[in-house]
Amino acid sequence: MLDIAAICLVITALLSYLNHRFIGLPTTIGVMAAALALSLVLIGLDAVGVAHGLRAYEESLLRSIDFSDVLMQGMLSLLLFAGALHVDLSELKAYRWQVGALAVLGTLLSTLAVGIGMWLVLPLIGLDLPLMYCLFFGALISPTDPIAVMGILKSANAPKELELVIAGESLFNDGVGVVIFSLLLGMLASGVAPTPGQGLELLLHEAGGGLLFGWVLGYVTFRLLKSVDNYQVEVLLTLAAVTGGYTLASALHVSGPLAMVVAGLMIGNHGRALAMSDTTRGYLDMFWELLDEMLNAALFVLMGMEVLLVAFSLHELVAAAVAVGVTLAARLLTVGLPVRLLPRAFNLPAGSWKVLTWGGLRGGISVALALSLPAGPERDIVVALTYGVVVFSILAQGLSIGAVTRRAIRCR
Template sequence: ALLSLTELQLPLSYCLVFGALISPTDPIAVLGILKSAGAPHSVELVISGESLFNDGVSVVLFSLIVAMIASGEAPSVIGASYLLLKEAGGGALLGSCVGYITYRMLKSIDSYQEEVLITLAAVLGAYALATQFHVSGPLAMVVMGLIVGNQGRSHAMSEQTEKNLDMFWELIDEILNAVLFVLIGLEVVLIQFSNPLLTTGLLVILLTLLSRLLTVGVPIAVLGKRFRLPEGAWSVMTWGGLRGGISVALALSLPSGAARDIVVSLTYLVVVFSILIQGMSIGKLVKRVIPCAATKDEG
């Protein structure tokens, strides 16, 4: 319906692809802002947890839709359910196995150099296995990260190891994000931003925020007290759903063509708005809607 208003031509299948790839959020940047703004730990925990599983499921759906486009035919309900179960369930199972093995290896030694290398080998090896077995690599990484990040930190890592491990993976994250944005910058140089494309981008940004409000903001507003969240948490969760590296990477992975160029352009517009507008204003929003955050900041 939006495309008909702006005279932009994009197949329905690529609209579904865009919906899947724009769903993942990037909690890294917003968590840093929330900490500096004095947001309660419960809000940070919900944002990071929601992002972890949201990212994994979104990547699985993206893969299924792209496979459907490549095959040229829509799978049956049973076939799609089987693929989803195989991708998601297989990824979770693989992540559990590799995560437990990694945890046992970390527990057996106390040398942060070797432990950093073990986690690196686990990530690369598990993702290679996921690709080989045709299961979800991102979900495997999520589950493995939960095991190593919780059990590993509590029972298998010294304070020095935790510090060095965090520094290493934060650096890797920054480098990969920088590479992604350089790549999309090079792509965007080749794309001509027409008025219909810019208009569609604006409408997509509004639609993305609305969908975030309905799927995250409203449930948090209704159930927030059960999770011990402050009253204004729903607005922070809605506005704090920043899009970033994962959306960019998925968009760039699409096969070449006119539809891909449109999807990449729309992704670029949403991500830029997310980082510049939402990212720069989320701190002020936290201090405004969560009283304890403002109190901490004043103190």
């Protein structure tokens, strides 16, 4: 395992260097594009009988890494906490209803819209995917990925309130999406559809329990931080709270992602203001920012390399292109239009609906959930569709979100 980690670290470091030195793209986009290009070159060379050994080695390396487990049980807790750590809670409270509506109702409606849309469209292009798997795809692709969103938003220069809503939505809707996905997975395993009451109970237990657990974890950590003044100990306490708290949340069957977001908000606001010296704040920010950047780079490198393990037929390539259109249409219907038609309720600058629609980036969480489905031809189709949407989201939407933001807000 140490050898695999070392190889991944070396690849990530080299691709980060190449991007910074020669390409100049935002780190998340640049390293993923470089890793994707490297994998595609190996596929091309192998197709003409060259570098077969290199492709075989990269495939064996990727197969030895459980991407779903590495992200969902390893990186995710750290990345969500780091992202929430720098969100101003007082500003977020002013948009709590807007963020809540987009994260909960928007994700639920988008799951249905994408799932039913794909179920209706796929037979027209020669692919037959059961409704349940179409809904799986809807659940895993509807949440915007906070790791991708917050990494790319830094360079978009969006108005502060719009950036706050996009970041807040992305931090919370992935937890909702994971709960919906888990509910559907339970239906598939049992073969019995839960009643609306059972579904609501599961949602309240997972999501509500995650929020409550995150508050308790954040408060206990805050009290511990307040009782000492030693930056080494305090940074270690936050790291222990994240890793241990996420493990405990999983054991309690509550949403770990939501718990990490709430804990991060509490430590980043109350903890930063009331429990830390200036020295500790500086070291804490530096530690979590550095960890965030390194894990982000490693995650997007892995995502770029994963293309070697995704089986694309001509039908699946066409279906992936269709999935991009369906996903964007669902985002427009469930997020863009409400913001456009209810400007007073959302209280955002005119033109924000365009940014919210185009800025709904997907990333590693969607890929990890797709890979966690039971093995079979349906899973292979869902993985191909997911990978296609994620690659388009990061490379096309991520590269253009800054221009879309400037145009949408300037031309309001």
